[in-house]
Amino acid sequence: xAVKRLEKSFMVLLLVIGGVLMMVPFxxxxxxxxxxxxxxxxIPPTIIPHHPTFDNYRNxxxxxxxxxxxxxxxxxxxxxxxxxxxNAMAGYAFAKFDFPGKNKFYYLILATMMIPGQVTMIPxxxxxxxxxxxxxxxxxxxxxxxxxxxxxxxxxxxSTIPIDxxxxxxxxxxxxxxxxxxxxxxxxxxxxxxxxxxxxxGAWNSFLWPLIIANDERLYxxxxxxxxxxxxxxxxxxxxxxGAAFMVVPIIIIFIxxxxxxxxxxxxxxxx
Amino acid sequence: MKHLASQWNKHKYPYLFIAPAVVxxxxxxxxxxxxxxVISFTNMDLMGLADYSNIKGVxxxxxxxxxxxxxxxxxxxxTAFYVFIGVxxxxxxxxxxxxxLNYGTSWLFKSFRxxxxxxxxxxxxxxxxxxxxxxxxxxxxxxxxxxxxxLPAQQWLQDPTLAKLSLIxxxxxxxxxxxxxxxxxxxxxxxxxxxxxxxxDGATGWRKLRYITIxxxxxxxxxxxxxxxxxxxxxxxxxxVMTKGGPLNATMSMALFIYNNGFQxxxxxxxxxxxxVLFIIIILATLAQFKIQKQEVEY
Numbered sequence: 001x002a003v004k005r006l007e008k009s010f011m012v013l014l015l016v017i018g019g020v021l022m023m024v025p026f027x028x029x030x031x032x033x034x035x036x037x038x039x040x041x042x043i044p045p046t047i048i049p050h051h052p053t054f055d056n057y058r059n060x061x062x063x064x065x066x067x068x069x070x071x072x073x074x075x076x077x078x079x080x081x082x083x084x085x086x087n088a089m090a091g092y093a094f095a096k097f098d099f100p101g102k103n104k105f106y107y108l109i110l111a112t113m114m115i116p117g118q119v120t121m122i123p124x125x126x127x128x129x130x131x132x133x134x135x136x137x138x139x140x141x142x143x144x145x146x147x148x149x150x151x152x153x154x155x156x157x158x159s160t161i162p163i164d165x166x167x168x169x170x171x172x173x174x175x176x177x178x179x180x181x182x183x184x185x186x187x188x189x190x191x192x193x194x195x196x197x198x199x200x201x202g203a204w205n206s207f208l209w210p211l212i213i214a215n216d217e218r219l220y221x222x223x224x225x226x227x228x229x230x231x232x233x234x235x236x237x238x239x240x241x242x243g244a245a246f247m248v249v250p251i252i253i254i255f256i257x258x259x260x261x262x263x264x265x266x267x268x269x270x271x272x
Numbered sequence: 273m274k275h276l277a278s279q280w281n282k283h284k285y286p287y288l289f290i291a292p293a294v295v296x297x298x299x300x301x302x303x304x305x306x307x308x309x310v311i312s313f314t315n316m317d318l319m320g321l322a323d324y325s326n327i328k329g330v331x332x333x334x335x336x337x338x339x340x341x342x343x344x345x346x347x348x349x350x351t352a353f354y355v356f357i358g359v360x361x362x363x364x365x366x367x368x369x370x371x372x373l374n375y376g377t378s379w380l381f382k383s384f385r386x387x388x389x390x391x392x393x394x395x396x397x398x399x400x401x402x403x404x405x406x407x408x409x410x411x412x413x414x415x416x417x418x419x420x421x422x423l424p425a426q427q428w429l430q431d432p433t434l435a436k437l438s439l440i441x442x443x444x445x446x447x448x449x450x451x452x453x454x455x456x457x458x459x460x461x462x463x464x465x466x467x468x469x470x471x472x473d474g475a476t477g478w479r480k481l482r483y484i485t486i487x488x489x490x491x492x493x494x495x496x497x498x499x500x501x502x503x504x505x506x507x508x509x510x511x512x513v514m515t516k517g518g519p520l521n522a523t524m525s526m527a528l529f530i531y532n533n534g535f536q537x538x539x540x541x542x543x544x545x546x547x548x549v550l551f552i553i554i555i556l557a558t559l560a561q562f563k564i565q566k567q568e569v570e571y
Contacts, residue, residue, distance in 0.1 A: 012376070015372045015373070018388070019387040022390070023387060025391075025399070028402060028405070029398075029402045032405065044416055045412075089289040093286040093287075100279065100283065102286075105294055112301035112302065115305055116502075116550060119308050119544075119547040120300070121531070121547075122311075122530075122540050122544055123303070123305070123311070126311075126321070127304065143296075146292065148297065151293060205395040207395065207396060207397055207509070208509070222395075223398070226395075226397045226398060227400075230397070230513075240401045240405070243398070244395075244399075244401040244402050245398075247395045248398045251394065259386050
């Protein structure tokens, strides 16, 4: 028993040391975001600022257009939720209906998972350009609206719904759309929770495509704005750190609230 | 015609349900791959974008030029460097941490799950900003820590070899979480009874790990190795936002080379050819993995 306890203490120690190391960039970021400009050149560097200030955060909104960037980012988040429902509908059709060409369509969708982003990036830009959607929100949102992986996950979960349930609803005269929204969506709520969080994180962090498509500052997302800040205010560490914290902290808070669902989501999605 | 109409009526709903997804994926994933293949045999650039009559077929010359381009060759070397160091590092660490986290069930273990996963959900630009400051030659934390041990300050992002390793460290920190979760999910799927049976037979901790856990993690390991491998072959965002491929192209990856040629220099044809080389490498690496993968263990 003593050996067992020693072993456990050792494991916990390892875990804590590794965890603290993983946290260093976060601690450094939060601490630095409250430092006044003259505290960045002090050696030894301070982890907790001696004279904490909110100026860096204030400047994000006064000197820079972070409010606009935030709005754009939230619009993208909203659209990506609509995209999630399109994924869910497709997944539902593949799970619970039989129709000619079903397998062909499904394989076509799965095949898109294997295509690297670098290959489609340039042609997609050309298509968006041809559609006159460069520098529009539609051009930013449309190419990533649906995704094969999401469709795949929804299909996996929805195929376990008993067919009797659907038949009963149909006998009661419910329309197909109504069945989807009032029956299927509530039944697979846990999947929507997981997918919803992942969709939110993905949309919130979206960087490369908005960078390519948006030339106008009014369309910049938070991450594009932050990369601009990194280039133009490269020496203003305080402003940069506050910008980074402004992007990272909300995601972490949301994640901590929902982390149980994400981790369980992976367990039930059958990746074992 | 009548047959078609009745077919449509019968299957209208599933078609309507899949239509948005199929249309969008066709327009933004399937058609682009055809376009990419076509323009990779042309000299398409900004002039071609303005007026399609400026586009000329150039046969294989984009592909031939690629392999004469010292920057492209360097990017292949760098990508191989990233893959050979990054993949084993991420897979081993993710597995190790998953095993540690699976050791207990108290709140401590549950909280550290979150801690290790956190970097995975952070934004790459924010990460670049924070790590850029940590790596700063004068005011950075890393050089200060080195000074505790009397070690000289390092030029983390300016030295050609060290810059590659610095990017790997950052990407490693960011990649552990997701892979760890996949391993953890797999570990929790292993029936307790296997371990109990082994304990009755007198198996020790190490032997249980060697003969039960590792073999039963076969599929998860395979999945993690494949996705990590593909991810590192496409290594892109970290060099883009941290070093822009510098110093002297020392951190230039293949994906970044394609991006630069496509969106900075507007050599669409040349970049498309590069992207197909990358695609072929990914397919070959994936096929090799499937070949190496032994028989899946059922439980």
